[in-house]
Amino acid sequence: MKDVFDIIVIGSGPAGLSTSLAANDLGLKVLVIDEQSQVGGQIYKSIGKNLDGKKNFLGKDYLKGQHLYERFISSGIEHWLETSVWQITENQEVCFKRNGLTGIIKSKFIVICGGAYERAMPITGWTLPGVMSVGAAQTLLKSSSVGADDCVFVGSGPLLYLTVYQYLKAGFKVKAVLDTSRLKQIIYSIPYFFPALINFNLLWQGLRWIRYISKHTKVHGRVKNISILGKEKVQGIEITLSNGGNLKIDTKNIFLHQGIVPNINLTMATGIKHHWSQFQYCWLPTLSLSGETSIKGIYVAGDNGGIGGVNTSITTGQIAALDIGKKLNKTTNFAKLFVYLKFLKDKSLRPFLDVLFKQDVNFLVPDNKNEIVCRCENVNKSEIENSIKLGISGPNQLKSYCRAGMGNCQGRLCGLTVQTMIALKQNRKLDEVGYYRLRPPVKPITLKELSSFEEYSPDEKQ
Amino acid sequence: MKSNKLYFDFLIIGGGIQGCSAGFFLSKRKQKVALIEKDVIGRHASGANAGGVRTLGRDASEIPLSIVSMDWWNEIETLLSIKNSFFKSRYIKVARNNDDVSKAQNRILDLNKKGFTHEKWIGKSELKHLLPKISNHCIGGISVEGDGWAYPWKIVRGLASKSLSQGLQIFEKTFAKTFVKEKDYWEVSTTAGKFYAQNILNCSGAWGGELAKILGEQELPIKSYAPMLAITDPQPKFLNSVIGILNAPLSLKQIDTGQLIIGGGIKGKASTENNETKINPYGLKNTIQNAISVFPHIDNVRIIRSWSGIEGYFPDDLPVIGPGSKEGVVHAFGFSAHGFQLGLAVGEALADMSMKMQTKIKLDAFSIRRFK
Numbered sequence: 001m002k003d004v005f006d007i008i009v010i011g012s013g014p015a016g017l018s019t020s021l022a023a024n025d026l027g028l029k030v031l032v033i034d035e036q037s038q039v040g041g042q043i044y045k046s047i048g049k050n051l052d053g054k055k056n057f058l059g060k061d062y063l064k065g066q067h068l069y070e071r072f073i074s075s076g077i078e079h080w081l082e083t084s085v086w087q088i089t090e091n092q093e094v095c096f097k098r099n100g101l102t103g104i105i106k107s108k109f110i111v112i113c114g115g116a117y118e119r120a121m122p123i124t125g126w127t128l129p130g131v132m133s134v135g136a137a138q139t140l141l142k143s144s145s146v147g148a149d150d151c152v153f154v155g156s157g158p159l160l161y162l163t164v165y166q167y168l169k170a171g172f173k174v175k176a177v178l179d180t181s182r183l184k185q186i187i188y189s190i191p192y193f194f195p196a197l198i199n200f201n202l203l204w205q206g207l208r209w210i211r212y213i214s215k216h217t218k219v220h221g222r223v224k225n226i227s228i229l230g231k232e233k234v235q236g237i238e239i240t241l242s243n244g245g246n247l248k249i250d251t252k253n254i255f256l257h258q259g260i261v262p263n264i265n266l267t268m269a270t271g272i273k274h275h276w277s278q279f280q281y282c283w284l285p286t287l288s289l290s291g292e293t294s295i296k297g298i299y300v301a302g303d304n305g306g307i308g309g310v311n312t313s314i315t316t317g318q319i320a321a322l323d324i325g326k327k328l329n330k331t332t333n334f335a336k337l338f339v340y341l342k343f344l345k346d347k348s349l350r351p352f353l354d355v356l357f358k359q360d361v362n363f364l365v366p367d368n369k370n371e372i373v374c375r376c377e378n379v380n381k382s383e384i385e386n387s388i389k390l391g392i393s394g395p396n397q398l399k400s401y402c403r404a405g406m407g408n409c410q411g412r413l414c415g416l417t418v419q420t421m422i423a424l425k426q427n428r429k430l431d432e433v434g435y436y437r438l439r440p441p442v443k444p445i446t447l448k449e450l451s452s453f454e455e456y457s458p459d460e461k462q
Numbered sequence: 463m464k465s466n467k468l469y470f471d472f473l474i475i476g477g478g479i480q481g482c483s484a485g486f487f488l489s490k491r492k493q494k495v496a497l498i499e500k501d502v503i504g505r506h507a508s509g510a511n512a513g514g515v516r517t518l519g520r521d522a523s524e525i526p527l528s529i530v531s532m533d534w535w536n537e538i539e540t541l542l543s544i545k546n547s548f549f550k551s552r553y554i555k556v557a558r559n560n561d562d563v564s565k566a567q568n569r570i571l572d573l574n575k576k577g578f579t580h581e582k583w584i585g586k587s588e589l590k591h592l593l594p595k596i597s598n599h600c601i602g603g604i605s606v607e608g609d610g611w612a613y614p615w616k617i618v619r620g621l622a623s624k625s626l627s628q629g630l631q632i633f634e635k636t637f638a639k640t641f642v643k644e645k646d647y648w649e650v651s652t653t654a655g656k657f658y659a660q661n662i663l664n665c666s667g668a669w670g671g672e673l674a675k676i677l678g679e680q681e682l683p684i685k686s687y688a689p690m691l692a693i694t695d696p697q698p699k700f701l702n703s704v705i706g707i708l709n710a711p712l713s714l715k716q717i718d719t720g721q722l723i724i725g726g727g728i729k730g731k732a733s734t735e736n737n738e739t740k741i742n743p744y745g746l747k748n749t750i751q752n753a754i755s756v757f758p759h760i761d762n763v764r765i766i767r768s769w770s771g772i773e774g775y776f777p778d779d780l781p782v783i784g785p786g787s788k789e790g791v792v793h794a795f796g797f798s799a800h801g802f803q804l805g806l807a808v809g810e811a812l813a814d815m816s817m818k819m820q821t822k823i824k825l826d827a828f829s830i831r832r833f834k
Contacts, residue, residue, distance in 0.1 A: 400615040448761035451750040
């Protein structure tokens with residue numbers, strides 16, 4: 001198969017946009033593929049629609065995306081929206097689906113910028129209608145200014161506070177914020193605080209959010225024993241407060257968050273090597289300094305390669321593009337050096353945030369034995385525990401015992417929970433327990449689509 | 463574990479269906495037997511196959527074995543004390559053109575001459591009656607009542623756990639490194655210490671050729687591939703039979719969850735060194751086209767996952783089953799993607815052979831010496 005492009009960039013969030021812009025500047029022929037109907041990814045969701053300045057509540061950081069967006073649009077880089085990638089073959093062909101048509105296309109290099117998704121928080125009642133992830137709530141806000149009054153935010157992590165801040169700024173009433181972070185993490189994070197000070201502006205911004213939030217809503221720290229109340233739908237939430245007292249709050253909308261993890265479904269299904277990060281409590285693709293994976297010619301940039309936030313997403317994208325440019329003799333290593341320095345500065349904030357908001361395994365495993373863990377196949381905690389007791393060797397054997405992880409989402413929701421449960425029950429290390437073996441299609445495709453894909457040729461309009 | 467010295471009369475290498483079945487029959491006969499498996503029970507082709515349980519469409523030399531196996535299948539759930547694991551219905555290989563029809567009818571006549579009457583021709587109206595949703599261009603087919611499908615991993619694990627209760631010792635994640643023949647026993651060095659056994663049963667599937675060489679056989683023309691499968695979202699029930707196509711690759715079934723499983727032996731790449739298989743979309747495309755040609759109404763059903771195991775194939779698509787050249791060795795491997803149904807009869811035959819008893823069925827067609 002012929003190389004139609006120099007680089008195919010998968011995903012058009014900050015990493016995808018910056019990779020493609022940097023590559024375009026070097027004169028490389030770039031194609032950007034994104035599932036959504038607009039570029040911007042999750043963090044700059046609907047950025048193209050929100051340029052009128054009416055949505056100040058989204059904050060300055062969001063509006064920074066405007067610059068990237070405008071540069072991208074005026075660059076004329078070829079981009080296919082509403083296009084999803086369902087497989088990268090062993091010959092590094094990209095299989096895609098676009099407007100109901102499927103095709104297969106090849107390029108010299110691939111940069112995967114698939115971003116991140118939220119960890120599940122399978123606490124009691126988490127599947128009741130009225131419960132949503134914080135990320136989903138933020139998406140609604142960004143894309144259609146939709147929100148819910150008198151809601152309750154539960155969990156931990158920077159995205160939680162950012163979203164509460166945006167919610168309040170947009171004029172919605174937030175009944176309470178229930179923070180699940182542990183006091184000890186504040187202490188453990190102190191050594192990482194000093195290097196993080198290089199990014200003083202971001203730390204200050206975080207403090208400002210928290211001050212604003214505590215002025216406008218009630219924040220309860222170090223809450224425990226959370227259970228969501230309701231039969232058919234959410235009616236309220238009950239918690240134990242840090243002082244030992246119990247609190248019940250009536251609400252119809254609860255937003256949960258336990259941090260974000262790289263979206264590894266495509267990278268794993270492609271056969272790229274991954275390793276376990278105890279620090280970020282997730283699997284990461286194993287990358288070179290320039291972002292190249294264990295498969296030569298395939299790169300990962302942005303949060304897909306490890307959670308770093310928007311600034312590091314931009315710099316890792318540039319580094320990947322420059323590295324590829326060097327291999328195609330379009331630039332020197334010298335250019336990369338400057339971006340590396342910027343990358344080191346941006347990255348120095350992350351260990352502090354990782355430790356401060358470290359995943360608490362208590363929120364990954366439900367308290368209640370009847371609580372659903374795998375939503376696709378409706379498998380609850382005790383069914384999984386019973387299978388583990390039979391002496392399964394890992395998540396893959398567990399799949400065939402109780403069907404957990406066999407559904408549509410390919411373990412995005414239950415993967416880390418199942419892995420953690422096996423490690424805890426069998427007293428094994430998380431990296432040794434391993435993860436689901438992920439397989440194409442990464443996104444479901446119909447029989448018709450799979451039976452009709454053709455090699456893409458630029459002459460025919462697809 | 464490292465310094466364990468373990469003595470057995472029979473040592474089975476490989477925890478797929480053939481090895482577990484041999485372990486089942488030997489332990490049922492109260493023999494001192496162990497099974498070692500380099501990964502886990504049913505990890506490769508035995509756990510990851512389409513689960514077709516068919517006597518239909520087999521090479522004539524395999525049919526007697528397949529029919530004996532079917533008798534065991536009919537009792538399997540009782541034998542292993544398991545449920546919802548084998549679903550008996552029928553298998554139909556559909557004819558899509560006149561060429562298919564004449565070939566099929568010749569096949570049935572030929573089988574009848576050899577004394578096999580299990581495969582029956584069904585015409586268009588009966589086909590339509592059995593499969594109301596079938597495409598109009600399908601004009602008949604060969605059918606076997608009583609064939610069906612099974613959950614591969616439930617069967618393999620069922621055999622393993624029943625055997626355990628009968629006294630079989632199973633050592634998972636145990637890799638056999640060297641085999642040394644002493645006077646009347648084999649010394650086998652493994653990653654879990656040394657094993658001593660009078661008889662070695664080579665049931666190592668895609669790895670069987672390598673092991674056969676270590677056990678003193680000639681170089682064998684075995685190749686490894688990954689037969690690919692795909693599974694869809696659940697659908698309203700429309701399919702009771704397992705469906706194949708005459709003269710084209712396809713196996714299609716609707717399992718008890720309502721999901722469709724589509725396979726048919728299209729091969730992807732496999733590596734026996736690092737247990738890796740690669741899904742080849744071009745191969746899947748072909749199988750899926752065949753599926754849609756028979757049932758056009760499923761074209762908008764979504765595939766949610768594909769997978770494959772690692773299987774060993776011989777050029778004549780027949781397995782090796784029989785004694786090795788050295789005393790105390792029997793082989794059963796290289797089933798070329800249709801060994802799952804045979805597994806029960808093969809396990810019994812392996813037990814017979816290694817206990818120096820007459821096998822129910824003559825196995826000359828599967829001799830390891832046929833490649834010389």
